Amino acid sequence: MGHPHLSKEQVLDLLTIAFRRHGKDGATIAVLETATGLRRNSLYHLFPGGKGEMVAAVLDHAAALMYERALKPLQESGSPKYRLTAMCRALDDFYCSGREPCLVGVLSLGVPEDLVQQQITRAVTGWIEMLASVIEEAGIPSRRARERAEEAVIAIQGALVVSKALGSEHAFKRLMKRLPDDLLQPCIAG
Amino acid sequence: MGHPHLSKEQVLDLLTIAFRRHGKDGATIAVLETATGLRRNSLYHLFPGGKGEMVAAVLDHAAALMYERALKPLQESGSPKYRLTAMCRALDDFYCSGREPCLVGVLSLGVPEDLVQQQITRAVTGWIEMLASVIEEAGIPSRRARERAEEAVIAIQGALVVSKALGSEHAFKRLMKRLPDDLLQPCIAG
């Protein structure tokens, strides 16, 4: 008989891990069964839209988690340096120092449907904007702040790829250490 | 009657495009048929090991192409600045200004078999080393040169991810423009 062992939130956590590890097509229903401990029909019960709905839900869930853990601290009190450091610490945890890839990076591969592409674009755009806002607060001109924010997200995504490729956490951890100072470095010319 | 329309090289070119676009699992045999214009058995005739062998062969092929187009120019004559600029121009072409992803980034997803993981690690390591060598030639201390080379590869990979996510070539093109100067900037402290 029915035993609701897991909340939908918990299921989403487990699905997220699976999609990050295997990618959209590599994460077969069988893989998702193993990852969650649920049978396929339980998954279809939670997500009647099938795998497509699971992907969309997991993206939403991951975006919310990312906001809660890494982005909201950017908007709280404290110096820009302090807030950026808090974000980097959260990212180091979120991505397990580069051992786990970014869901956005993983799911933007292939030929994503329009909805997924929109979710991805929105997530990345929002991230860049929040970062730019903090950098600007520290006295960096608006346009330059926005460039640096974009470069930061690029570096983070790249570090995840390279860390995975080299099988080493070194690249990612070094970036997390340097990033706050790099982003706030005074401009030579405005 | 047999008509060998395509050389194995040409087939590998077409397979490479397909794997970059669809990823390892998204590139089904049907997709590869369409991409190459060959039927499945012709593909299995060329690659008796099936899809696994195709992936490995495509990685080798892409690494060779990458070396020929972007990395060999790094080792030829000319100033470091000139050679780095040549690489960036080649990369802009190779990745279609960020519209096409990196095969290494795509295939390092999922749980790659040992062989594939080794190919990926070797490709990225080699790239970083060649870059570091050029930067060092320009007078940057060895250790710092190696760091910058790694950061360059990180930025390139990250720019590919972000360009795809934002649906814009802007990030990648800007990086290709800045990279040569950034890499050769004099050190403040050795």
Added chain:
DNA sequence: GTCTATATTTTGATAGAC
């Protein structure tokens, strides 16, 4: 070396009991 055709396994998705 390429084709048509088919075998086999896996995948995404449902049916129906409890």
Added chain:
DNA sequence: GTCTATCAAAATATAGAC
């Protein structure tokens, strides 16, 4: 709300003609 069992479609791979 979870299970066992199953389906239809798609995936990987093979057989055999030419």
